[in-house]
Amino acid sequence: MKDYAFKKPPPRTGVIRDFDSKSVSVKVGLVVIYFLCALIALVSLFPVVWAFLAGFKDLEEFMSSTSFTPQTIDFGVYAHTWSQLKIYNNYLNSFYHVAGSVVCALIFNGLLAYGLAILKPKGYKIASSLVMLSLLMPATISLVPLFINIQHLHLGGFFTPLWLAAGANAFYVVLFRQFFESFPSSIIEASRIDGCSSLKTFSRIVLPLSKPICVVVAIYAINGAWSDFLLPYLILGQSDWETVMVRLYTFSTQQTVNSDDLMRAVVFAMIPPIILFFVFQKKLTENVVVSGIKG
């Protein structure tokens, strides 16, 4: 640590340049900047850390203690909630939901983007602008008719509509499309001349080259499916397939659960995304940037 502190800092890349840092007011300004950054980090992380710590409190301590830290760190409390509320069931359901959603998100959005970016059949521009339009459309508004359609088709009570919904995501199509468009057209031409059909070109040429973008879309689809609860609540509510989020929502509305158990359920709901984040941190933050600017 000490070693690091004495290392020469990397060159400045922001508004303040190296030639500025000599004046006193700039030095003070830099201290203020670091203070603000520390504050940002604190505000961002504190609620999460607090939730983890609060989860170690039992009901009595949770309702009375005004200390941020629990008296004892006993994972047994977490294990108790986990088994008593049968959260493992919901974890399993969420896993099904996530797995199916990822598969659908990759296949359907990938194929559509392949058509729009590479095959470009006559009239593809209509489909393309319709997809782009749905990027801007207020999505939640279609919730009511969508729910009714699903009921009419008797698809309620199981994951099918949720899985398929992941297959119609304009944002994923845009991600795939941007990636496919960067392919040199000669590769596609070559495979065509070699007699590959469109589907074969997709499975033999395009797909193997698309691993990076598939990973990105998969991460988004995992996080999206895990966190979604409005449509899942309408479709899976009161069935045997309630996901973690649906369960959490029912907890929060019915107040049949003790508040310490609720806090632990919140922590259980946050753990998988946090793990996912730390595994794929770089990919996620990089791509937010790319998609944010282009989209």
Place this chain on the structure above:
Amino acid sequence: MEKTVRLKRRGGGRWAQHLTSWLIMLPSLVLFAFFLWGPLLQSIQMSFYTTRNINLEKFVWLNNYISIFKSPEFWTAFTNTLLYTAWSLLIGFLIPIGMALVIGETTRAKGFFRTASYIPNILPGLAAIILYTAFFSAEKTGVINIILSWFGVEPQQYLSEMGLVIPLVVAISTWKGAGATALIYMAGLSGVNPELYEAATIDGAGIWKRIRHITLPAIFNLGSTLLILQIISIFQILYEPMVLTKGGPNNASLSLMLQMWRYAFGGRMEFGKAAATGVIITLILLVFTAVYNIVNRRKTDWEA
């Protein structure tokens, strides 16, 4: 002779190719139609009907709209939604820009600051809201009350304070989204040519002048795009007030979307009115987008 035949064959093959291409896209297009395009058109249709259970019952012209406009709840929800938008412009728009500027100036631990501020964004929204329910709890064990008690302030009831509840909801969603938005701004700023800063310094520009004349103009376009996206998303705010306060106290945090949800799924099963509310929201957003486009075009005309 042979040549023309070959060309013809190719031409025929081309049509087959167009057809197979469309067939490849067909399943996805069907899904888009089922999940996005169809429901949007259906909500327009449904807004002119009364419903029984989940079936359309009777065409009632504009009756759904009229009874919505007559209900005081709608106007509460409408003004609240405007308040949400105003607060989110005040808090939610400026904070990420400030964060990007500040974090962009650091040279040490930059990665840590970026990661830390991004983490709230990956948490499930529902979990975050429930977490904040405990945070703002009116008991003396509520986190904010604990912190305030260090300064001798009595426990407050934040979530039942009518004037406070909307800014609090906006603050929570800003907490969640600001890091990701700041990241986009930082990427925009990294595209600024450092020579610009150096040239400005030689011309005698101080740090503030450089921010004013180089940094901010560099993210102006990005900022206006993000602004309109933010308005569109805050206008659809639904689950945050639904979970945090159930629209209360006394409908002080009721949003248009929440009103739509209540019509449809709040036990009333008034799907026609819900659809009509949805259509109204869409129309308002269309107006916003159109105004944005016009202003933006004017601006670029001007510059050109």
